[in-house]
Amino acid sequence: MDESQGLQLLYNKLQDASHGESAVDLLRALDYIPLAITQAAAYINRRARMTISGYLDEFRKNDKKKENLLNWDAGDFRRDTSASNSVVTTWQISFERIREERPSAADLLSLMSFFNPQGIPESILRKYSRNAAELDEDAADAAFDEDFETLQVYSLIAATAETDMCEMQALVQFCTQVWLSSFSNVERWRQKFVGLMAEEFPYVDFRNWAKCQQLLPHVESLYESEPPGQEVVREWIYVLSEVGWYMQSALGKYAEAEKLYWRALEVSEKQLSVQHPDTLKSVSMLASVLGNRGKCEEAEKLHRRALEGYEKELGVQHPSTLTSVNSLAVVLGYQGKYEEAEKLHRRALEGFEKALGAQHPDTLMSVSNLASVLADQGKYEEANKFHRRALEGYEKELGIQHPATLTSVSSLAVVLGYQGKYEEAEKLHRRALEGFEKALGAQHPDTLMSVSNLASVLADQGKYEEANKFHRRALEGREKVLGVQHPDTLTSVSNLALVLRYQGKYVEAEKLNRRALEEKEKEL
Incomplete structure (x- = not known):
């Protein structure tokens, strides 16, 4: 049913049809389902002071209120329901009939009720059904097809034009879960859904980002739940x-990632233990995103906690311990504690080479991080050597378009700029920027870092107009993505002010310098 048909049905059923735009909102809330629209109109008509907006307010208040509204005029829907016209009861009759005729179809419906209504991957459902059926693949696929068709016949689900995708109206999902709760089966199916998402959500890597993005809407329901x-x-x-890491690394949504890490840590400490490896991983990931957000002191504290825990629980040579060593070193570098950072980076690199080999991506990450802290101390020749080693390894192991490779390109370009090799540095910065824009998008923090680095090497060559343009782009992006007080944003403010001075635009440059100073004083 489309919007115009839904409005016509609603107005035909309502005694007072003067309700304006709220009528459209009601139709959307009810998924344009005729039965639900008819019942809502009857409810509104029966209550003298009830309006569409009032009904919507009640409907959206909480799940219990929604259930009561959809179950209105039904009595106890587990008893004789033959005369009822409530949404819950009407669908419950269908659910029960399906469960009697084809239990596996009822199971499929139960599982699907926990997905996002749109874009449900049929391949994941089919894979689950194969495992649950304990049949050979051909027989299991035939059984799934029959289950799927059964639910379509009852108009409970629908295939979409997009390959491998199906959908289910949110109201049907809600009523399915109400039905499951009537025989205390909701948690069983919620557990199955969580287990399935843990099985399907991939380890977050550039090559898996497409699947992460596909599953993202389906795991959102877990964020605020227990x-x-x-x-x-x-x-x-x-x-x-993993969702937090995807948001952090692929989308650059640091605030959202931090919220998820805090939630994971809270539950892990409470239900596992403070020293459990999963808890330590949550501590480490939280520390990582805090470092990205410029909260370096808090990040350092958490990294030290994670490292101490890993050393005690897993040993000093375990890869997770070495990753923790590396992460602590990175945040020490952010704070200018270069000697301690270098010492830790060398420890991590030695451990990774021994445990994983010289060409493993984690080893190459350690090589690159050591190179960066060497450059921070002015040890450019040694930094150049390590950056070239890392870049060569990344290109071979991950490919030239992988974000880790592009970061390595950018880092080498920075060192070349320090060494006065501006033409080669500019060429590499442009390569990195083009790659980041394609892989991460124009507003990702890593892309904005690349923009800033290119602007700086352009300024080093006296190309002030172009440098000005790129510094403004970096500043505008960082203000939007990271916030006005983030250290990277303030770096962009200072960098733009410097270029403006070179251009003789002293008034604007002074204004920006004062802004940078004031923000840093606030931080202190």
Whole structure:
């Protein structure tokens, strides 16, 4: 049913049809389902002071209120419902009939009720059904097709024009869960959903970002919920942590990632233990995003906690311990504690080479991070050597368009700029920027860092107009993405002010310098 048909039905059923725009909002809330629209109109008509907006307010208040409204005029829907016209009861009759005729179809419906209504991957449902059916693949696929068709016949789900995708109206999902709760089965299916998402949500890597993005809407329901039982606590924590890492690394949404890490840590400490490896991982990931957000002191404290825990629980040579060493060193570098950072980076590199080999991506990450802290101390020749080693390894192991490779390109370009090799540096910065824009998008923090680095090397060559343009782009992006007080934003303010001075625009440059100074004083 489309909007115009829904409005016509609603106005035909209402005694007072003067309700304006709120009528459209009601139709959307009810998924344009005729039965739900008819019942809502009857409810409004029966209450003298009830309006569409009032009904919507009640409908959106909480799930219990929504259930009461949809179950209105039904009595106890587990008893004789033959005369009822409530939404819940009407669908419950269908659900029960499906469960009697084809239990596996009812199971599929139950699982689907926990997905986002739109874009449900059919391949994931099919894979789940294969495992649950305990049949050979051909027989399991045939059974799934029949289950799927059964639910379509009852108009409970629909295939979409997009390959491998199906959908289910949100109201049908809600009523399915109400039905499941009537025989205390909601948590069982919520557990199955969490387990399935933990199985399907991939380890976050550039090559898996497309699948991460596909599953992102389906795991959003887990963010504010509690784990549905001790059996799936670790799976629940894994999903939140990986989603957080995807938001942090792929989307540059640091604030959202931080929120997820805090939530995962809270549950992990409470239901596992403060020293459990999953808890330590949550501590480390939280520290990482705090460093990205410029909260370096808090990040350092958490990194030290994670490292101490890893050393005690897993040993000093375990890869997770070495990653923690590396992460602590990075945040020390952010704070200018270069000697301690270098010492830790060398420890991490030696450990990674021994545990994983010289060409493993984690080893190459350690090589690159050591190079950066060497450059911070003016040890440009040694930094150049390590950056070239890292870049060569990344290109071979991950490919030239992988974000880790592009970061390595950018880091080498920075050192070349320090060495006065501006033409080669500019060429590499342009390569990095083009790659970041393609892989991450124009507003990702790593892209904005690349923009800033290119602007700086342009200024070093006296190309002030172009440098000005890129510094303004970096500043505008960082203000929007990171906030006006983030250290990277203030760096952009200072960099732009410097170029403006070179251009003789002293008034604007002075204004920016004062802004940078005031923001830094606030931080102190």
